[in-house]
Amino acid sequence: MANSTHPGSVTLARDADGARLSLSGDWTLPHYVDLHRKAVDLAPSLGKDVRVDIHGLGAMDTSGAFVIAELLGSKRTQALAQDASLPPARRALLKTVGDAIDTYCKGIKRPRDAGFVVMLERIGRAMGSFWRQTAKLLGFIGITLQGFATTAWRPSRWRVTPLVSHIEQTGLDAVPILTLLSFMVGAVVAFLGSTVLASYGATVFTVDLIGFAFLREFGVLLTAILLAGRTASAFTAQIGSMKAREEIDAIRTLGLSPIELLVLPRVLALLIALPLLTFLATVAGIVGGGVVCIVSLKMSPSMFLSMFQADMSIGQFLVGVAKAPVFAFMIAVIGCMEGFKVSGSAQSVGEHTTSSVVQSIFVVILLDAVAALFYMEMGW
Incomplete structure (x- = not known):
């Protein structure tokens, strides 16, 4: 067929009986371009009642059958395949090509999505992803607790x-930035509080505002958020890089537990470091607020300390610092879990590092809100 010397042709003639389409010559791949061009030119002028004459048809392969199917359409091609005058092989070829065009070459009509339906679909996907992520987090928490129980x-x-190395990295190295941040936040809280309370003639209660804010909330919350961005990302990047270099597979090959070797020291380090950092952040915030009270409100240091001692109790500090171990555990677990989820590329390391920071901050704020409601109901 490839050496055919009789190029295929197609002509449309009209007589007393109506339009007649004549196919002749070889409809093979070497003549595909010319045949396709002629078919495109004739297709618009073909009516439904046109008669097809294929008695002059020579050799034909799949490309020629495809041109015929494009010219006549799927239904006419399938009807043409029923012509008993054609050889069985040619009829089978025309039927196969006609069926294929009817089945696979249809244009896909995309339905127009309604905005409300799309919104519901996205909400459903987000909720499904949230529950899957929650299930994975709970499973990893269980594995971590099992590791603690096994090695304790x-x-x-x-x-x-x-453990000592991670305490240094997560705790000692974070002291400068944490104390500076807490000092400035304490100063801002004191300045804004004194500005609002001045309209009521109660600027002296700025001391109580600073004490309650940092003993109960700001001390532990600022520390947890800072470590969520600083430490959780570091844990994810460290473990994720090991996962990308297949070092974790090597650890398992040696018969060691990655949980015991990589996760437990990091979780314990943060459990030790975060309460200590919470104490430093609380002290720094109170000092920052005290500086504003002394400078702006002309309050003596002894007066500030005496009011603070009289109005604040140790219970307020314990209520705040009690949340620190819970925050530390969740931050460390999320950071390590996202590291184990890295697929092996640098892009995956970056994506899961970002995810660990976002999840850690979200969980910290969520747990803090739940704790605030619990304390309110308990009257603490």
Whole structure:
């Protein structure tokens, strides 16, 4: 067929009986371009009652059958395949091509999505993703607690050196930025509080505002949010890089537990560091507020300290610092979990690092709101 010397042709003639379409010559791949061009030119002028004459048709392959199907349409091609004068092989080819065009070459009509339906679909996907992520987080928390229970009574398996190293990285290295941030926030709270209270002649209660704000909320919340952005991202990047370099697979091959080796030291380090940092942040915030009271309100340091001691109790500090271990555990677990979810590329490391920061901050604020409601109901 490839060496055919009789190019295919198609002509449209009209006589007393109506229009007649004549196909002749070889309808094969070497003549596909010319045949396709002629078919495109003739297709608009073909009516439904046109008669098709294929007695002059020579050789034909799949490309020629495809041109015929494009010219006549799927239904006419399938009807043409029923012509008993054609050889069985040619009829089978025309039927196959006609069926294929009817089945696979249809244009897909995309329905226009309604805005409300799209919104509901996105909400559904978001909720499904949220529940799947929650299930994975709860599962990882269970694995971590199991690791604690397994190694707590076996001092020989404690990883003291990594624990001390992570305490330094997560705790000691965060002291400068945390104290500076808390000092400035304390100063801002004191300045705004004194400005509002001045209209009621109650600027002296700025001391109570600073004390309640930092002992109960700001001290632990600022610390947790800072470590969520600083430490959770570091945990994800460290473990994610190891996952990308297949070091975690090597750890498992050596018969070691990645949870025991990588997760437990980081979780314990943050459980130790975050309460201590909370205390420093609280002190720094109170000092910042005290500086504003002394400078702006002309309050003596002894008066500030005496009012603070008289109105604030140790219970207020305990209520605030009690949330620190919970925040620390969740931040460390989320950071480590996202590191294990890295797929192996640098882009995946970046995506999961961002996800760990967002999830950690969200969980911290959510737990803080739940704790505030619980304390209010308990009257603490």
